[in-house]
Amino acid sequence: xxxxxxxxxxxxxxxxxxxxxxxxxxxxxxxxxxxxxxxxxxxxxxxxxxxxxxxxxxxxxxxxxxxxxxxxxxxxxxxxxxxxxxxxxxxxxxxxxxxxxxxxxxxxxxxxxxxxxxxxxxxxxxxxxxxxxxxxxxxxxxxxxxxxxxxxxxxxxxxxxxxxxxxxxxxxxxxxxxxxxxxxxxxxxxxxxxxx
Amino acid sequence: xxxxxxxxxxxxxxxxxxxxxxxxxxxxxxxxxxxxxxxxxxxxxxxxxxxxxxxxxxxxxxxxxxxxxxxxxxxxxxxxxxxxxxxxxxxxxxxxxxxxxxxxxxxxxxxxxxxxxxxxxxxxxxxxxxxxxxxxxxxxxxxxxxxxxxxxxxxxxxxxxxxxxxxxxxxxxxxxxxxxxxxxxxxxxxxxxxxxxxxxxxxxxxxxxxxxxxxxxxxxxxxxxxxxxxxxxxxxxxxxxxxxxxxxxxxxxxxxxxxxxxxxxxxxxxxxxxxxxxxxxxxxxxxxxxxxx
Numbered sequence: 001x002x003x004x005x006x007x008x009x010x011x012x013x014x015x016x017x018x019x020x021x022x023x024x025x026x027x028x029x030x031x032x033x034x035x036x037x038x039x040x041x042x043x044x045x046x047x048x049x050x051x052x053x054x055x056x057x058x059x060x061x062x063x064x065x066x067x068x069x070x071x072x073x074x075x076x077x078x079x080x081x082x083x084x085x086x087x088x089x090x091x092x093x094x095x096x097x098x099x100x101x102x103x104x105x106x107x108x109x110x111x112x113x114x115x116x117x118x119x120x121x122x123x124x125x126x127x128x129x130x131x132x133x134x135x136x137x138x139x140x141x142x143x144x145x146x147x148x149x150x151x152x153x154x155x156x157x158x159x160x161x162x163x164x165x166x167x168x169x170x171x172x173x174x175x176x177x178x179x180x181x182x183x184x185x186x187x188x189x190x191x192x193x194x195x196x
Numbered sequence: 197x198x199x200x201x202x203x204x205x206x207x208x209x210x211x212x213x214x215x216x217x218x219x220x221x222x223x224x225x226x227x228x229x230x231x232x233x234x235x236x237x238x239x240x241x242x243x244x245x246x247x248x249x250x251x252x253x254x255x256x257x258x259x260x261x262x263x264x265x266x267x268x269x270x271x272x273x274x275x276x277x278x279x280x281x282x283x284x285x286x287x288x289x290x291x292x293x294x295x296x297x298x299x300x301x302x303x304x305x306x307x308x309x310x311x312x313x314x315x316x317x318x319x320x321x322x323x324x325x326x327x328x329x330x331x332x333x334x335x336x337x338x339x340x341x342x343x344x345x346x347x348x349x350x351x352x353x354x355x356x357x358x359x360x361x362x363x364x365x366x367x368x369x370x371x372x373x374x375x376x377x378x379x380x381x382x383x384x385x386x387x388x389x390x391x392x393x394x395x396x397x398x399x400x401x402x403x404x405x406x407x408x409x410x411x412x413x414x415x416x417x418x419x420x421x422x423x424x425x426x427x428x429x430x431x432x433x434x435x436x437x438x439x440x441x442x443x444x445x446x447x448x449x450x451x452x453x454x455x456x457x458x459x460x461x462x463x464x465x466x467x468x469x470x471x472x473x474x475x476x477x478x479x480x481x482x483x484x485x486x487x488x489x
Binding site for chain 1: 205206208209210211212213234235236237239240241242243244245246247248249250251253254255258280298301302303305306307308350351352355356358363364387388389391392393394396397398401402405434473474475476
């Protein structure tokens with residue numbers, strides 16, 4: 001443990017107020033069970049319990065730029081094992097949302113994948129599995145887009161040949177307009193933080 | 197036994213073999229399904245990048261409200277991501293009247309409302325608890341004759357709520373496999389995550405997860421891996437070549453949906469009903485050998 005720790009409540013307060021599930025970290029006792037449970041723990045810069053401690057310590061930039069908050073596979077292992085019943089996954093998602101909203105794209109492809117996914121939900125009400133990777137690939141630039149498309153072309157063709165890729169573009173659901181109204185309202189009412 | 201069926205986006209595309217096989221296999225067990233009309237995507241596990249939590253809740257509440265307006269049957273969600281997203285908002289709404297109010301305020305913008313009275317269930321739950329292994333055994337006319345299958349559970353079909361199976365030591369899929377005449381091999385990695393929805397953008401990290409799961413299944417004798425999740429099926433099947441390139445392994449093990457094995461064991465058509473031709477790594481040879489053809 002760090003000696004002479006000084007907690008700086010400013011960032012913690014910001015997290016409690018603006019980050020979805022942010023106030024859940026209050027119960028963290030830093031046991032590290034979440035860290036031990038995570039399938040991508042070896043690829044994280046800080047395990048979840050340390051992220052929570054850094055929030056208390058006021059390390060705003062380190063937390064919002066951490067790779068860890070973007071690496072959640074949503075397996076829920078941390079949530080079912082946390083002895084304090086903290087929904088660790090929800091906190092990580094909340095922090096990722098908050099960071100991305102402020103333009104921090106530490107894991108660019110993952111952030112783009114998630115954002116494009118949501119854009120499609122908003123645009124169509126459903127996911128077009130052909131269109132999504134294409135948009136993500138080309139979000140990284142034209143050359144990158146071509147490279148990635150070629151890299152995954154074999155998989156796309158196999159899926160197509162085995163009838164696991166729709167040929168036609170996905171159509172909008174009938175109630176798309178009313179769905180959008182509901183989502184607009186939720187975007188305004190919910191937490192998640194205004195852009196800085 | 198009638199249910200609403202919410203199959204979601206993947207089961208019309210990359211997970212089509214799940215839906216194609218699920219329908220005849222479940223009909224054989226006298227299950228009846230009604231589609232939730234004009235359903236929308238559940239948001240899966242990556243929407244948080246673009247949406248706040250309330251938006252994702254409202255997205256799922258719309259499907260719940262559409263179902264509730266049509267009847268009181270339980271909703272069956274075969275895709276584990278659809279299942280978890282829907283059951284999560286349902287749980288949270290039931291525990292928090294204030295949240296239900298907020299969600300309804302948003303739903304009202306589109307002329308809908310939700311009371312919170314519908315139950316959301318996974319396909320394994322209804323097969324095991326409503327139909328039961330005895331009835332499934334009765335329908336088996338081509339038993340899988342001890343075929344060694346690794347029942348890969350993954351994550352979101354049992355976690356975090358543990359509604360019908362243990363979150364840490366799940367057994368339901370194994371019992372269902374055994375009812376079909378297969379031998380369910382034990383393997384510790386059965387509840388380890390495959391990388392799920394972030395597999396594609398984080399492929400460098402996630403290939404190792406797939407390698408570990410397949411290695412564990414094969415080391416425990418599996419000839420075939422079964423799953424109930426379109427992300428698991430996609431990641432475990434489609435990336436075997438990439439895993440082999442990276443780690444020098446030689447994986448070539450078929451990944452099938454539990455419902456495909458059901459259709460086979462029930463003596464239904466291997467193509468039309470079991471959708472085995474949808475699989476990229478062909479399972480027909482191993483299955484024919486087990487059936488004794």
